[in-house]
Each structure stands twice: as structure tokens, then as C-alpha cells.
Amino acid sequence: MSTRTQTIRTADELLSAPDDLGPCELVQGELVMMTPAGSLHGRVEDNICFELSVFIRENHLGMVFPGDTGFILERFPDTVRSPDVAFVQRERIPSVPPQGFFPGSPDLAVEIRSPDDRPKEIEGKIRNYLAAGSLVVWDVDPATKTVTVHRSDVEPRVFGEDDTLTEETLLPGFSLAVKDVFVW
DSSP states (O other), rough: OOOEOOOOOOHHHHHOGGGOOOOOEEEEEEEEEEOOOOOOHHHHHHHHHHHHHHHHHHHHHHEEETTOOEHHHHHHHHTOOOSSSOOOOOOOOOOOSSSEESSSSSSSSEEEEEEOOHHHHHHHHHHHHHHTHHHHHHEEEETOOOOOOTTTEEEEEEETTTTTTEEETTTTEEEEEEHHHTTO
């Protein structure tokens, strides 16, 4: 669950905020505070991040970013989101690392649901990523052990424990058994 406050309104203000601010995102100029993730959430995040990182490094496809990386999705009003796992294709990686948040959306954004997440908040995040240019969003639900894959202009597809995730266009040759996402 999150609460909203209006003390920080821009990506630059968020970047220079005190270190003890806690986990948050900026959504259309409004600061959204978030509850720290639980242990299951962290384990699922690690499983996905590890599998993507190994594949992407071996194939020189780009970079994987962990959940504390901010991506500027919109300006005026500013939106900075931090997907739980993100992938950016090699050709979109700046030659000099940005000093602040990543400028633009990830190509793949992964959101892992927590027990206190509200469906409308998750839907809003998915819409934000896709509208900002993300090609794919994975909505990972540990409670149902499913991964729902969202793309613009295509109906979402739900993958269960017996299925295998692939991303042939974005990550040719990548596959991940959904049951491996949820290994404790």
C-alpha cells in the first residue's frame, strides 16, 4: 500500500531528496511512498534479475537494472518509476552513465505484486510503462504464481507454473520456466 504527499514534485527534487526518504516513486508530480518489500518479493525479484542478467550479459543485449533504479517516464509533470527489475536494450544505453535517473522507460519492466498492492495501482504502473515506450511489462503475482505479460495493443497473456516465459522479439532465445520464478 502507498500513501501520497506533495513535498517533492520533480525528478530533480527526488534525486536530491534526503537518503532516509524511504522507498518511493514520483507519479505526475506526486510523491508516492511505498512499503518495503517482503522476503518472498525479494526472492522472486532476485530469481528474475539473475536469470535475465546472465542471459543478457552472455548475449550482449543491453543492461538489467535492479528494483532501486529510477526511470524517468514523463516530464512536466514528472513521473519516475522504479520497476522491480528492468531491461534496456544495448542501443538505448547512453555511452556515459547518467548521473541521475535513467532517461526514458525500460524496454522490459517487471512489477512483482506485494500482498498490499491495489489492483488499480498495478494497472496504473503498467499503463505508465507502456505509454512511456516500454515494449513489455511482466506483472508477477506470487500469490497465484502467475506472470501476466502486457504489450501495447495486445491482450495480456497469463503464464502459469507449467508455462515457460519467452521474449523472442526483445530477447531472442531467452526462456524461463514460470515455476523457477517462484523458487524459494
